[in-house]
Amino acid sequence: MDLVTELNQLFVDRKWCQLLTTLNQNSVPHTDTCLKFILTHLKELIDKVNLPSFMSIISLLTDISSHLSLVEQVIFLLNGIEYKSVEQEECAFIARLNYDILTYKTHSKVYEYFKIKIPDSAKERFYCLVYLYFDHVNDFNMSYKYLSLYLDTLSDKNDVFYKKKKEFLTNKLAEIALKAENVYSFDDILPKLSDSDLKSLVLAYNTGDINYVNNTNHSFPKEKVYLISLVKLCVYKKSITVKEISDFLQINYSDSLFLIFKALGKELIKGYYDGKTNQLYLFKSINKSMNDNDIKEMKIRFGEWRNKVIKQMNKN
Incomplete structure (x- = not known):
């Protein structure tokens, strides 16, 4: 049975938990297929499935998919739905955050989000958006702050995709910390870094090892x-x-x-x-x-x- 047939059968049988599990397991290898299925059945899915789990899948698909048009269609449909609960409204809010994550380099709305209260269910995507924006404009203090918060929200996600993502982002956090004007201790970062040249360099900074920092080839500020x-x-x-x-x-x-x-x-x-x-x-x-x-x-x-x-x- 191919994936489309399996998803449609689960939908017809109203096996919502199994449907979400199947979508989640197939998000990485079959990203566009999963997105197209969600688009086809979005309105009923919002009424039937566990919304936090559902939006987590949409966020994952947003991070993986290279097709902006598919995400735009999800947001368009979410905005056209008559909401019956606060959870459903938060669902649409997270979808808008996902769209802004994809377009932050061209027309970011980051500062608009600072004016409103972010619901707990949307903080992961909010922190991701803010980190990406401030990293893009080279504001290392702010990008360090929000990448730290973003990583905290990913702490319970341990599938293969997120394990690799957290490893990459932890290295990114260390690099930002070396550039940030208000970070002078790396005690929290060091235990999370895998053995590497970067970890050795961070350790040298943390211990004040001037000779190692000066004699190692890198582009980080030595001051x-x-x-x-x-x-x-x-x-x-x-x-x-x-x-x-x-x-x-x-x-x-x-x-x-x-x-x-x-x-x-x-x-x-x-x-x-x-x-x-x-x-x-x-x-x-x-x-x-x-x-x-x-x-x-x-x-x-x-x-x-x-x-x-x-x-x-x-x-x-």
């Missing part, structure tokens, strides 16, 4: 590894001279000052620079680039210092 290395140098210090920073980072005096002021401005470190003494005075704080071990060690050291103060006060 970030200097900032991370500076922060790690300053974590437990009350003060440090600019010369000490220059010697540690192996850069000149003016570049060290530039990094100091940038780190202060981004609140990667907290404190102030004294131009008379050429010292950076630091406040105790948990910095953005600190990992769990750094924080744990800081807490231990703070506890030891506090105990010494209490003992001294008791003596007095």
Whole structure:
């Protein structure tokens, strides 16, 4: 029995769960066949099947299909249906998001979506659209934020297509993170990356390994590894001279000052620079680039210092 015959028989027999399962299983190898079947029976399917599962299949088909006209027809039919429930309205909303995902490069409506409340059922597609748009315009901070959210919504999807997609998107997230101005810790990303040159590079950035970053062929900004290395140098210090920073980072005096002021401005470190003494005075704080071990060690050291103060006060 071919796929079209099987789908039609399931439809006639009203075996809705089995019908959705068959559509889902055949979405990748028979994308257009599945889309055409949905177009033919869309109105009744919306009334009969489980809508979240149904829209998940349509979203999958949208990601796979190269035929924009088929998706446009789905949206056209969805907009012409008289809705009987909130779920059905959300179904049409998700369809519009899918259309915008396909056309985001030419006439994106991303900013219009920020003005309305996005239903939970539509957040996966909303996050996907926003990530794609901001990645297209090279806004790395926003694309990092929304790709992270998009990946979270895919966490429970474990079929072959989505496993490959999540692996690809996780690598993409790491690349965006290296470019983003507000990402200075990669602790959450590293465990999800497969062993590769990219993972080794991300690890080098995360540990502040300047030599590895400088001696590896890549196109990512190198300033970030200097900032991370500076922060790690300053974590437990009350003060440090600019010369000490220059010697540690192996850069000149003016570049060290530039990094100091940038780190202060981004609140990667907290404190102030004294131009008379050429010292950076630091406040105790948990910095953005600190990992769990750094924080744990800081807490231990703070506890030891506090105990010494209490003992001294008791003596007095």
